[in-house]
Amino acid sequence: MKDRDPERSLIVPLRLLERGQLRWSVTVRASDLAEADTDDDLRIADVELPLNSDVRVELSLELISGGVSAVGRITAGWRGPCARCWTPLDGGICASVREVFAAEPCEGEQYLLHPEHADLAPMVREAILLELPIEAIACPHPDPCPNLPPDLASAYDDSGHDDPAGAADPRWRPLEALRRRQAESP
Ligand SMILES: [Zn+2]
Numbered sequence: 001m002k003d004r005d006p007e008r009s010l011i012v013p014l015r016l017l018e019r020g021q022l023r024w025s026v027t028v029r030a031s032d033l034a035e036a037d038t039d040d041d042l043r044i045a046d047v048e049l050p051l052n053s054d055v056r057v058e059l060s061l062e063l064i065s066g067g068v069s070a071v072g073r074i075t076a077g078w079r080g081p082c083a084r085c086w087t088p089l090d091g092g093i094c095a096s097v098r099e100v101f102a103a104e105p106c107e108g109e110q111y112l113l114h115p116e117h118a119d120l121a122p123m124v125r126e127a128i129l130l131e132l133p134i135e136a137i138a139c140p141h142p143d144p145c146p147n148l149p150p151d152l153a154s155a156y157d158d159s160g161h162d163d164p165a166g167a168a169d170p171r172w173r174p175l176e177a178l179r180r181r182q183a184e185s186p
């Protein structure tokens with residue numbers, strides 16, 4: 001592993017915890033987190049962390065019996081399209097964390113503590129993924145969405161009468177309205 005700038009590293013050498021407590025405040029790139037696990041991007045559906053964006057990690061680490069506790073917060077920015085008009089939107093998350101690193105971690109509850117270091121990346125990734133918006137995001141303009149012609153914007157009427165199962169992706173509704181409009185035109 002190449003030497004990492006400690007100001008930008010999520011690898012915490014345990015020798016720094018000799019006094020029992022340690023503040024770990026670093027800014028890393030989202031791409032640093034993606035590297036940790038190449039088959040899984042930092043994204044939920046269409047919402048993702050741009051690879052070149054900053055992720056701020058502010059933690060208090062403490063030696064506890066059986067491991068190291070990590071308490072603090074993680075802030076990051078995401079980007080995703082408006083579900084109605086596809087305009088790119090930016091947003092931010094702030095995730096609170098309270099986790100334990102252990103040499104023999106309980107599956108799903110704790111993170112692995114290596115003999116000489118703690119790798120914060122898996123914890124940071126999970127904290128971010130839990131905070132990314134999972135519901136469709138929309139641009140701040142009230143209905144009708146400014147990028148849609150009025151008759152298509154009205155397709156977002158949430159009465160759902162054209163959607164008996166209520167399961168259709170709402171992003172397709174303008175397309176359905178467009179099809180209806182074409183079918184009705186001579
Ligand atoms: Zn929009």
